[in-house]
Amino acid sequence: MSTQVKESKLADQLIDKLRMKTATIGVVGLGYVGLPLAVEKAKAGFNVIGFDVQEEKVQAVNRGENYIGDVIPADLEALVAEGKLMATSDYNFIGEVDAVAICVPTPLDIYKQPNMKYVESSAKAIAQHLTKGTLVVLESTTYPGTTEELIKPILEQTGRVCGEDFFLAYSPERVDPGNKHFKTKNTPKVVGGMTPACTKVAAAMYRSVLEGEVHEVSSPAVAEMEKILENTFRNINIALANEMAILCNKMNIDVWEVIDAAATKPYGFMPFYPGPGLGGHCIPIDPWYLTWKAREYNYHTRLIETAGEINDSMPDFVVQRCAEMLNVKGKAIHGSKIVVLGVAYKKDIEDYRESPALPIMEKLTKAGADWVAVDPHVKEFTLNGEQVVCAELNKDLLMEADLVLITTNHSCFDLKMLKNNAKMILDTRNTFETREQFPGIYEKI
Numbered sequence: 001m002s003t004q005v006k007e008s009k010l011a012d013q014l015i016d017k018l019r020m021k022t023a024t025i026g027v028v029g030l031g032y033v034g035l036p037l038a039v040e041k042a043k044a045g046f047n048v049i050g051f052d053v054q055e056e057k058v059q060a061v062n063r064g065e066n067y068i069g070d071v072i073p074a075d076l077e078a079l080v081a082e083g084k085l086m087a088t089s090d091y092n093f094i095g096e097v098d099a100v101a102i103c104v105p106t107p108l109d110i111y112k113q114p115n116m117k118y119v120e121s122s123a124k125a126i127a128q129h130l131t132k133g134t135l136v137v138l139e140s141t142t143y144p145g146t147t148e149e150l151i152k153p154i155l156e157q158t159g160r161v162c163g164e165d166f167f168l169a170y171s172p173e174r175v176d177p178g179n180k181h182f183k184t185k186n187t188p189k190v191v192g193g194m195t196p197a198c199t200k201v202a203a204a205m206y207r208s209v210l211e212g213e214v215h216e217v218s219s220p221a222v223a224e225m226e227k228i229l230e231n232t233f234r235n236i237n238i239a240l241a242n243e244m245a246i247l248c249n250k251m252n253i254d255v256w257e258v259i260d261a262a263a264t265k266p267y268g269f270m271p272f273y274p275g276p277g278l279g280g281h282c283i284p285i286d287p288w289y290l291t292w293k294a295r296e297y298n299y300h301t302r303l304i305e306t307a308g309e310i311n312d313s314m315p316d317f318v319v320q321r322c323a324e325m326l327n328v329k330g331k332a333i334h335g336s337k338i339v340v341l342g343v344a345y346k347k348d349i350e351d352y353r354e355s356p357a358l359p360i361m362e363k364l365t366k367a368g369a370d371w372v373a374v375d376p377h378v379k380e381f382t383l384n385g386e387q388v389v390c391a392e393l394n395k396d397l398l399m400e401a402d403l404v405l406i407t408t409n410h411s412c413f414d415l416k417m418l419k420n421n422a423k424m425i426l427d428t429r430n431t432f433e434t435r436e437q438f439p440g441i442y443e444k445i
Contacts, residue, residue, distance in 0.1 A: 015200070021046055021208070023046060024097045030050045032177060034052075037184055046084070061080065061087035063080075102122050102139060112288045120154070145293065162198070167197065177346075177349045178347065189215065191223065228290045239306070239307035276318045276407050277315050279356050280354055325426055329441075332368075338403050341407060361383060393418075398418065406429055
């Protein structure tokens with residue numbers, strides 16, 4: 001039997017199982033990407049096995065206890081009770097799945113180079129139990145070439161051939177925590193397989209689960225690059241907004257009013273807004289994958305690196321502004337009481353990964369400030385290896401503070417109490433959009 005016929009036969013068999021919802025699907029990594037994906041696949045009618053090395057996550061899922069904001073707790077509880085979703089740390093169960101998605105972290109090391117140990121260890125674990133005709137999809141954001149150069153060789157060490165004995169594709173995660181309109185279910189998906197049959201099978205899986213369009217591309221590398229482009233686009237435009245904020249501050253111009261005015265143009269302009277720095281696991285990190293990979297081709301990504309430098313410098317700018325505001329009142333930042341309002345990296349979520357509030361608090365500590373963090377969504381967090389418990393926002397806390405620094409504008413914050421009791425406010429999020437009169441001093445970055 002020819003290779004092409006074997007590939008087609010295996011692909012058709014798996015597509016039939018996906019269409020009939022008789023396939024068992026695995027998800028490796030039960031974090032912000034993996035758990036919502038596992039829940040959607042189970043809700044679509046598949047039996048789903050979630051894999052994670054963290055036993056506490058495994059046990060929580062098997063108890064039906066949710067720990068991710070974008071998952072509806074009742075959905076998770078019902079799916080576990082029905083036996084549609086289970087979790088395990090035992091990779092022997094890989095042998096029972098027909099398709100598996102890898103959704104593990106891809107952090108940077110201290111030199112801003114990709115740390116692929118989680119992807120590599122996941123691929124090796126899958127390879128040990130890979131069965132004929134299985135689909136493997138990498139969803140973790142990474143540099144172009146990862147699927148072909150890293151995942152494929154590991155899986156083929158089993159003696160099985162990609163495209164003949166198993167299918168391999170890349171489909172980047174698109175998760176925006178806290179987004180009320182676009183969730184895993186309805187966000188369009190991009191899929192690129194190692195062979196046309198790989199693409200066909202992977203696309204069939206996502207079409208059987210999701211409502212959003214599934215866009216097929218010619219290779220995993222194209223899909224990997226498009227994901228980097230998405231977040232690099234945002235990184236660069238946010239850097240422009242941040243640089244405009246710094247310049248507007250020097251020129252005594254309200255950058256938020258400038259952006260609102262520019263946004264009235266119905267074409268050729270898309271508003272991006274400044275802030276205290278970048279947060280989350282995507283925008284601050286993803287462009288550096290491309291910068292690292294570009295060195296292999298003797299190319300220097302100047303614009304990307306400059307944007308990264310601007311965004312990385314924003315916590316310094318924020319602390320400098322705090323010092324300047326305090327100085328107006330004859331106070332040094334050393335010894336001043338500062339309330340940092342918001343630890344999460346964006347509004348109305350509990351995720352504080354890469355949050356700019358963290359380096360800001362580190363810099364306030366080095367400057368000798370006496371700060372306290374407030375965030376109803378983040379009860380406690382880790383800073384420099386130590387656990388920090390968030391305080392409760394109240395009138396007394398505000399009145400005792402020399403300055404309130406708004407780093408995240410959660411909807412639950414009592415803005416009236418904040419306005420009436422804070423001596424000084426530095427707002428990095430345009431929380432008070434109208435030009436109201438404040439009893440104290442109010443400034444924006």
